Amino acid sequence: MGRYMTRRLMTAIPVVAGIMLLSFLLVQSMPGDPLRMLVPPDLLQGPEGEAFLEAQRERFGLNDPVIIQFFHWVGELFQGNLGFSFHLGAPVTEILGDRAGPTLILMGGSMIVALTLAVPVGLMAALRRNSAFDYTASAVGMSVIAIPSFFTALAAIYIFGVKLRWLPPGGMGQDGFGDFLIHAIMPIGVLSAALFGPYMRYTRQSALEVLNEPYITAARARGASRRLVVGKHTLKNAAIPIATVTIVQIPLLVGGAIVIETMFSWPGTGLVVFNAITTRDFPVIIGFTLVVALIVVVSQLFLDLFIAWLDPRVRIEG
Amino acid sequence: MTEQREAPGGPNGSGLEDSLLSVRDLTVRFRTTEGEVHAVNGLSLDLEKGETLAIVGESGSGKSVTSLAIMGLLPGEATVEGSVKFDGRELLGLSDRKMRRLRGRDISMVFQDAMTSLDPVFTVGNQIIETIKAHNPSIGAKDARARAVELLDVVGIAAPHRRVDDFPHEMSGGMRQRAMIAVAIANEPSVLIADEPTTALDVTIQAQVMEALALAQDATGAAILLITHDLGLVASYADRVLVMYGGFAFEMGQADEVFYRSKNPYTLGLLNSIPRADRRDEQLQLIRGAPPTAVRKPVGCVFAPRCDFAEDVCAEQVPPLIEVGSGHHSRCHFASSSDFIVDETDGGVADLRSRRSIEYEEAAPVLEVKNLVKHFPVRDGFFKRSTAVVKAVNGVDLTVGKQESLGIVGESGSGKTTVARCILRMTEPTSGSIKFKGLEIQDLEESEMRELRKDLQLVFQDPYASLNPRMTVREIVAEPLKIHGWSKSESRKRVVELLEAVGLSEGHLTRYPHEFSGGQRQRIGIARSLSLGPSLLILDEPVSALDVSVQAQVLNMLDSLQAAFDLAYIYIAHDLSVVRHVSDRVAVMYLGEVVETADSDQLYESPAHPYTHSLLSAVPVPDPTSARSQKRIVLEGDIPDPSDLPGGCAFHTRCPIAQDTCEVEKPPLRSIADGHMVACHFFLEPGETLENRRAKTINQYQLKKNVDQY
Known part of the structure; x- marks a missing residue:
């Protein structure tokens, strides 16, 4: 088990290094001189301006070979410095750090809500294959996959926020937990609706496969109760593909979260990143990409750990 | 149903009520997209306390469906009619909840493949304890565990207190199957249904498992319903036999009655078509065709299309089960009137196998393997350092003469398949020499090797996986010809020739593999390997995936092809009986070495x-x-x-x-x-x-x- 995890960690390192290198090359290939963008234009007038620029270049190490610059950059990264936003005039770490919490709440909350609904429904659909319940669940799953979440978001804001006025149409509540919850219902609801479809279908699919396995028949043949057959044997075996799909979809979820945050004025990274994309604020975009990539790598590690816990065969195969 | 009153009694003609398990007129039908399939038709049987009744049959005979019907484990698409009584209590129609109390306590089951029948993500002990607790919820965790250890000990697992915490994949095949038996006897059932309990196992492991089953029977006094296709197992372990075919009981009686005084053409055909390790069969008698895969509503005898004794009445009326001796019943219109002696000159018997041994020893060998070694490094860790070496083949010498068949037998892991792969250069040997017709094949360039492969062909084990399902028979058989640049018309002529040689016809050219039975597919595979006129054919378990009655057809065909196509064979198998039948000489392998080689009779x-x-x-x-x-x-x-x-x-x-x-x-x-x-x-x-x-x-x-x- 320890060996298995060490090996997984070891393979994650080159992935992280690769992501860093790619991000750095992106910065390098950015058009324009970063100094010219940062320094006020009046300082750049005349020959003193050129000399000033040259001095600054020397000072910031911009004349160093690219590889040295890369290691400088990596060194800064490890100290938590992701660069400086041109537009917001603040360190990227600060900008993203302040907004990371709400985004994580939105994403994590939606995943939890979607899973707690999708797994039982998918399991039930598999157990009652070709029943009315199965068809209904499949139809609902299909429609939430087919309807884009920005549309669901618009519809929800219009119905619950504008017409019925049951829920606040946007923002994140600041007055205690109750207020926060009321504000969170719609964004989390819309995002988890989008996740529910694929989660439910995968659960149904993998449960159907497991239910066809001889060991399920064998469990029934020794008198195991339905609760044991479904809750123990089926669920644990079916959990492996479900967990994989859940984790693999995280990058997609990030894209979805950006849209939802923008629409509900949720104060997460989504708005900042959305603005950064439209204004080509590269340090923010790259910082965000790097953070997301790291989250994906880390969650992959957790997935591996989880699967190894579920399936003893994985532990030795590595 | 006309057979209601023909239900056979127990071995002593004992009545219905006394039997532990009594099945009457069991009928199982499946609704499928292609119509209704009659899987079991009016089956009746009695199982007495402590006895072993074997149900023998080929694929599609309904033997496994019968066992699932008794357990109430058939899927919802199945319609089950008739009566299944356990200890006088009717089981058909019981709710799943009520059946659950019986399953694993009164009637339990040992499944075919323990690798897939034990849940891979729970330990073996966990699954035994689950079985105990399902019927005895009040038992303490400690007691249940102690009982699990005890059960593993009963079925002969060494160090049971450690093994109880093993996951199924941590056990060897034989051990897993024993663990499966331990699960089945956990609550001392009175009926144990063993569904092909040793089918995927090597003979020595099979013997261990059957011994464990016998021990389990001794320990619990259970009656065993042994479901198998292996007549050898039946003869060794069964008190009584029920032969099934196409969902019908074809013959039933004491083992000796059925084996020595069979009154049924199907049973006789089956008995004559199996090769035996204890004697040399000059030929195997054949049953034509293949067993039915899905029986529609039967009109007439289901075996009639393959039966040498069929008459008009057989195609029109389902034959009744006729009592032909004490407790001995046979389903045949002519059960009491005919002797079913096969006319040796009839088409049902294949060509005699000519004995030859000396004449080829002098001829130059087709293949000479000297001191062949193949070691596979096991790479492990991040830097793929080689940490261990799997010594698959350790110095093997083999010689195959012209038109000779060399059998290689050994258990799984003996290295027999690795030897074949080295000969075909599918894997590079670590050292040693392989001379094919005097040419050292390891020195050959890739292009020369391609040329040589015309002469050296392989027949695969699994005829289902080795034929591309999207190619017609013609494309499959002609593919090697195409690679070697034959013209279209030439190759078509050759393909027809080959198909006829393997017992198929021109009419099959445009059909696809799924339209054929397993035996026919294996014929197609053999035709493909013969297309370029090889002189050596390596057959890796060519019949182990086939039904017993079909095996004989393929074996006999291989025999007649040998002379016709001037072939030498290397015949790799774990089935010693089959190897004896097809080989002139046999090499026995153990852990990558030949431990004995001799003329096959010797x-x-x-x-x-x-x-x-x-x-x-x-x-x-x-x-x-x-x-x-x-x-x-x-x-x-x-x-x-x-x-x-x-x-x-x-x-x-x-x-x-x-x-x-x-x-x-x-x-x-x-x-x-x-x-x-x-x-x-x-x-x-x-x-x-x-x-x-x-x-x-x-x-x-x-x-x-x-x-x-x-």
């Missing part, structure tokens, strides 16, 4: 190596009398790990007659008679058995070994 009649002895003694013979007198030497344990070979003689860890020398000194392969080579310090003389040798030499070494074990 090897089977007077084996010299203790391993060959025990292998042969483990093969169940389809003859109840000899099966009863057969002294089975059950080898202990599993084949050792080929990455950690025992020193000295590799077999000494399992050898019943090993001595001190064997542990340190490797015996060379030496000649002990004309063409008979053996690698053993203490090989057995002709006529000597392992028993009397063992009695003579109860020696210090064996005593020490026994002490070490405890």
